[in-house]
Amino acid sequence: MIEQLFGARMSPLKIGDFDVHRVIETEGPFAPVSMLLPGVDMARIEAQAHWLRPQFVSADNLAVMSFHSHVLRTGRHNVLIDACVGNDKERPLRASWHRQQFGYMHALAQAGLQPQDIDFVCCTHLHADHVGWNTQLRDGHWVPTFPKARYVFGKTEYTHWEAAHRQAVAEGAAVPNHGSFADSVLPVMDAGQAELVNEDFEFEEGVALQHAPGHTPGTCCLHVHSRGQHGIFSGDILHTPVQLVDTRLNSRFCHDPAQAVATRQRLVETVADTSTLLMTGHFPHSTGGRVVSTDSGLAWLGVS
Numbered sequence: 001m002i003e004q005l006f007g008a009r010m011s012p013l014k015i016g017d018f019d020v021h022r023v024i025e026t027e028g029p030f031a032p033v034s035m036l037l038p039g040v041d042m043a044r045i046e047a048q049a050h051w052l053r054p055q056f057v058s059a060d061n062l063a064v065m066s067f068h069s070h071v072l073r074t075g076r077h078n079v080l081i082d083a084c085v086g087n088d089k090e091r092p093l094r095a096s097w098h099r100q101q102f103g104y105m106h107a108l109a110q111a112g113l114q115p116q117d118i119d120f121v122c123c124t125h126l127h128a129d130h131v132g133w134n135t136q137l138r139d140g141h142w143v144p145t146f147p148k149a150r151y152v153f154g155k156t157e158y159t160h161w162e163a164a165h166r167q168a169v170a171e172g173a174a175v176p177n178h179g180s181f182a183d184s185v186l187p188v189m190d191a192g193q194a195e196l197v198n199e200d201f202e203f204e205e206g207v208a209l210q211h212a213p214g215h216t217p218g219t220c221c222l223h224v225h226s227r228g229q230h231g232i233f234s235g236d237i238l239h240t241p242v243q244l245v246d247t248r249l250n251s252r253f254c255h256d257p258a259q260a261v262a263t264r265q266r267l268v269e270t271v272a273d274t275s276t277l278l279m280t281g282h283f284p285h286s287t288g289g290r291v292v293s294t295d296s297g298l299a300w301l302g303v304s
């Protein structure tokens with residue numbers, strides 16, 4: 001089984017007639033696993049070290065993570081899913097995101113795409129590391145990076161963060177998400193390129209959102225079906241393959257802990273030991289992958 005899946009590696013990743021590219025902003029050791037996943041039992045990681053180390057947990061116990069977009073090419077539309085951290089953003093509380101000059105546009109070009117080729121931008125949720133490339137700095141102003149794209153925001157997610165942002169501004173408090181609502185979401189609204197949609201929005205036949213709350217109130221998955229094959233773009237329902245060792249483990253960034261666990265466990269049950277491909281927001285090294293059962297529990301099998 002495993003050999004067959006590795007043997008099926010291809011680039012771009014295929015889901016039926018659809019192509020999926022991964023556009024990487026950064027990839028590498030990010031943060032201590034114990035910081036990312038409060039309450040993690042390191043003994044359980046050791047028990048799964050044969051597949052977790054070093055590719056997903058470094059020797060010094062950092063979670064290896066990728067910050068990337070996926071681009072789904074259906075033949076009718078190019079859909080960019082999640083927009084990473086972005087360049088020039090003021091993120092003084094997170095040095096690795098602050099005033100960066102990432103080579104993301106070069107990575108997009110390597111996938112054969114220019115900004116004007118993107119028809120839709122779909123943010124699974126509105127955390128700062130999923131909206132950054134929504135905008136870029138031009139002459140001191142934040143403008144949409146993708147000039148022809150319709151930016152699709154789920155109504156529940158948008159409404160939640162708009163309220164949180166406006167309340168913080170009114171109270172003179174620190175704005176949420178490092179200020180990304182102001183520099184990476186509102187300018188898209190102001191430019192008239194945003195579309196607030198219900199959580200079952202369909203981009204085209206076989207490409208639709210599904211509400212999957214917990215990590216944030218309005219997190220959505222993007223489900224794609226083509227020629228009997230199924231893929232799910234799942235954002236941050238899972239941050240790291242370590243959560244397959246214990247699906248009850250939330251990240252420190254999860255909004256509703258109980259709901260996040262329920263959504264994660266439902267997702268894992270849906271895909272485990274099926275042919276469904278999962279494309280997550282932060283798993284490194286491969287465009288997507290599958291969740292498989294092994295003698296010692298669930299594991300992640302990357303598929304590029």
Ligand SMILES: [Zn+2]
Nearest residue numbers: 127129236281
């Ligand atoms: Zn994220």
